[in-house]
Amino acid sequence: MTQKFAITVTVNGTEYQRDVEPRMLLSDFLRHELGLTGTHVGCEHGVCGACTILFDGESARSCLTFAVQADGHSITTVEGLALDDDNLHPLQQSFWEAHGLQCGYCTPGILMSMVPFLKQNPNPTEDEIRHALSGNLCRCTGYQHVVDAVKLASEKMK
Amino acid sequence: MKPAPFEYHSPHTIEEVVALKSQYGDEAKFLAGGQSLVPAMNFRIVQPSVLIDLNRVAELSYIREEGEAILIGSMARERHLEFNEAIKNRTPLLHEAVPFIAHPQIRNRGTIGGSIVNADPAAELPMLMIALSARLKAKNKSGERWVEAKDFFAGMFTTALEPDEALVEIELPFAKPNTGWSFTEVAPRVGDYAMMGVATLVTLDKDKKCTQAKLVYLNAGDGPVEAFEAEVLLVGNVLDDKLIESAASHASEKEITPFGNIHASADFQRHLANSLTKKTLKQAVQRAEETL
Numbered sequence: 001m002t003q004k005f006a007i008t009v010t011v012n013g014t015e016y017q018r019d020v021e022p023r024m025l026l027s028d029f030l031r032h033e034l035g036l037t038g039t040h041v042g043c044e045h046g047v048c049g050a051c052t053i054l055f056d057g058e059s060a061r062s063c064l065t066f067a068v069q070a071d072g073h074s075i076t077t078v079e080g081l082a083l084d085d086d087n088l089h090p091l092q093q094s095f096w097e098a099h100g101l102q103c104g105y106c107t108p109g110i111l112m113s114m115v116p117f118l119k120q121n122p123n124p125t126e127d128e129i130r131h132a133l134s135g136n137l138c139r140c141t142g143y144q145h146v147v148d149a150v151k152l153a154s155e156k157m158k
Numbered sequence: 159m160k161p162a163p164f165e166y167h168s169p170h171t172i173e174e175v176v177a178l179k180s181q182y183g184d185e186a187k188f189l190a191g192g193q194s195l196v197p198a199m200n201f202r203i204v205q206p207s208v209l210i211d212l213n214r215v216a217e218l219s220y221i222r223e224e225g226e227a228i229l230i231g232s233m234a235r236e237r238h239l240e241f242n243e244a245i246k247n248r249t250p251l252l253h254e255a256v257p258f259i260a261h262p263q264i265r266n267r268g269t270i271g272g273s274i275v276n277a278d279p280a281a282e283l284p285m286l287m288i289a290l291s292a293r294l295k296a297k298n299k300s301g302e303r304w305v306e307a308k309d310f311f312a313g314m315f316t317t318a319l320e321p322d323e324a325l326v327e328i329e330l331p332f333a334k335p336n337t338g339w340s341f342t343e344v345a346p347r348v349g350d351y352a353m354m355g356v357a358t359l360v361t362l363d364k365d366k367k368c369t370q371a372k373l374v375y376l377n378a379g380d381g382p383v384e385a386f387e388a389e390v391l392l393v394g395n396v397l398d399d400k401l402i403e404s405a406a407s408h409a410s411e412k413e414i415t416p417f418g419n420i421h422a423s424a425d426f427q428r429h430l431a432n433s434l435t436k437k438t439l440k441q442a443v444q445r446a447e448e449t450l
């Protein structure tokens with residue numbers, strides 16, 4: 001049995017303490033240890049973007065980070081975006097209104113990539129949005145409505 | 159769980175880092191951004207028995223000017239390079255090239271040291287180190303040594319580092335006066351590894367004659383490839399379109415040795431190298447002329 005490490009991680013503002021094997025990926029930690037299944041897992045080698053979360057406020061692949069590395073750090077997942085069930089984050093609301101998703105598998109990763117993007121680029125052009133989406137694969141939408149949704153969100157968030 | 163089990167160490171100082179590495183040698187791998195290592199571990203292509211995590215070593219993470227050079231700690235993230243003012247002003251070639259590396263989510267974690275030691279022939283940072291005449295500082299328990307970038311890359315995914323050494327610092331000399339730069343690449347999609355890419359530097363004298371030139375390619379052989387003969391064609395001359403064309407032909411036909419892959423045949427890679435060389439040389443000359 002490999003040694004376990006006691007870690008303390010703040011996820012969406014709540015502090016969690018767990019004992020983890022060092023090889024446990026942050027994506028598996030969030031899903032299996034904390035039950036936060038909003039973070040999706042597609043490829044587990046960094047390509048698809050479905051597992052994107054915020055690590056100390058910056059977007060990162062949770063499938064390429066070990067849970068032990070999050071000890072003492074702050075993580076935000078898609079569950080941390082909405083204020084409550086009735087008040088979606090403006091980006092989520094825009095995805096709803098502009099039909100930015102079909103099956104929804106890619107959506108949490110896209111949202112977690114676009115939150116910091118919109119913070120840094122409050123008035124993005126379509127070209128900039130498409131560039132920023134390049135690290136997130138979607139097999140359903142053809143991206144057009146995703147781009148529309150991000151554009152709509154940028155207007156809502158002004 | 160996807161990766162095989164390993165023993166995990168998370169040191170806080172460089173001293174502890176090199177002590178651990180000398181204790182475990184080849185059995186241990188450093189974990190930097192994890193953006194190349196963890197995918198390989200998830201596939202179990204790589205199964206290190208010990209991981210030495212560098213992410214809590216604060217003294218490895220900095221970018222600063224010192225004398226006529228920029229010093230960068232090996233744990234500086236690719237995203238830090240992208241937005242650093244000193245890099246933008248002092249080594250504009252690097253500033254121009256960093257956004258071509260992967261996606262923002264990857265650059266937020268990926269480090270300069272990790273990419274250099276990974277020594278992927280398709281990666282941007284290794285070939286940029288050659289183009290920028292970087293020096294790389296390797297450290298082990300008993301001391302440190304500087305290695306010129308041109309002596310550091312020893313083939314596909316292989317470097318001059320010894321099993322007990324860590325890469326700790328990168329030194330980039332400031333761009334020379336009257337030097338123009340240009341980087342570009344062609345990738346299947348934004349953020350993908352490129353099919354071909356070139357980093358170009360030209361220094362001009364007041365008569366617009368080229369006094370120094372650099373042409374370095376990615377994905378053009380088993381490591382970064384410098385087109386020395388094409389550089390010789392340029393030096394001493396005014397870089398008109400005719401000369402640029404012959405240098406581009408020489409580099410792309412005689413000096414690079416691309417292997418071809420599922421995205422591009424070797425012939426297509428040579429074709430790309432030719433047109434990218436012309437494009438970057440023209441832009442570099444224009445930028446150098448603006449300073450005269």
Ligand SMILES: Cc1cc2nc3c(=O)[nH]c(=O)nc-3n(C[C@H](O)[C@H](O)[C@H](O)COP(=O)(O)OP(=O)(O)OC[C@H]3O[C@@H](n4cnc5c(N)ncnc54)[C@H](O)[C@@H]3O)c2cc1C
Nearest residue numbers: 046188190191192193194195260268269272273281282325
């Ligand atoms: C989807 C995706 C797309 C990508 N696209 C590109 C791209 O277009 N261009 C590109 O260049 N890269 C690309 N990358 C790779 C990315 O740039 C990596 O961050 C980089 O290659 C490795 O840096 P790292 O810090 O993550 O290193 P790690 O993955 O942590 O380590 C890489 C290797 O270097 C060793 N190492 C790390 N630091 C040190 C040190 N200080 N001393 C000694 N050894 C050390 C490790 O032991 C390991 O063997 C991509 C990655 C992904 C997941």
Ligand code: FES
Nearest residue numbers: 042043044049063
């Ligand atoms: S699951 Fe992490 S990028 Fe695909």
Ligand code: FES
Nearest residue numbers: 102104138139140
């Ligand atoms: S909505 Fe189905 S993968 Fe994007």
